[in-house]
Amino acid sequence: MRGLSVTKAIEKPTFCDRSSRTWGFNHFIKIGSRVNLQSLMSPVVKVAGLSNKLLMSQPYIRTAPNDLNIQQYCCAGLNFGYFYDQSPVMVYDTESAPDYNMGSFTASTVPGCRAPHFWLEQDTSLYDALGAAYTLLCFKTECDAEVNAVQKAAGEANMPLKILDVSAYTDRPLEYSHHFAIVRADAHTVWRGDQLYAENAQKIVAKLCGY
DSSP, rough: OHHHHHHHHHOOHHHHHHHHHHHHHHOOOOHHHHHHHHHHHHHHHHHTTTHHHHHHHSSHHHHHHHHHHHHHHHHHHHHHHOOOSTTTTTTSSSSOOOOOSSSOOOOOTTTTTTTTOEEEEEGGGHHHHHOEEEEEEEEHHSOHHHHHHHHHHHHTTOEEEEEOOOOOOOOOOOOOOSEEEEETTSOOOEEEHHHHHHHHHHHHHHTTTOO
């Protein structure tokens, strides 16, 4: 379990710190603009004798608070789109993670990103089916040799690894374009690929364990 302890000590999604502060500052400016607009409108409303009911009937007045604050309280990107792009205990490939946006996110299986969700049988969430440490998702049928290779490497390193055959779920997200993916207990992808054999399985496991 060395890999998980190393992760807790040194891994941090540092990419989102600056982005979140920038988003927060811009959001603060927007709120300030709305407050200023409201203060400027108040005398006009009083002079014109507009009722609250008439004022609230205006589309902008009805929707503006929701449009503005939904970004603050339902930050999809902050909750689901953050990723680890410099972790020493993940195996990266040549593809980069999608651009970070605090308000929204793009699903991706790039190592470091949160594995896209899909449902298993009997309304079971993929996330609920993940193991306590690492889970190998098998999208390929008849992959006993590959599974045996990674199980052997994980066993030699004392790395807990659950095998989850998801090859039957053809309606899974299109982002799952590889035959295999290893997902951590926190639902972040740590490796993906099309080949698993003794040599590369040992290298993958060693990296995940921080060796």
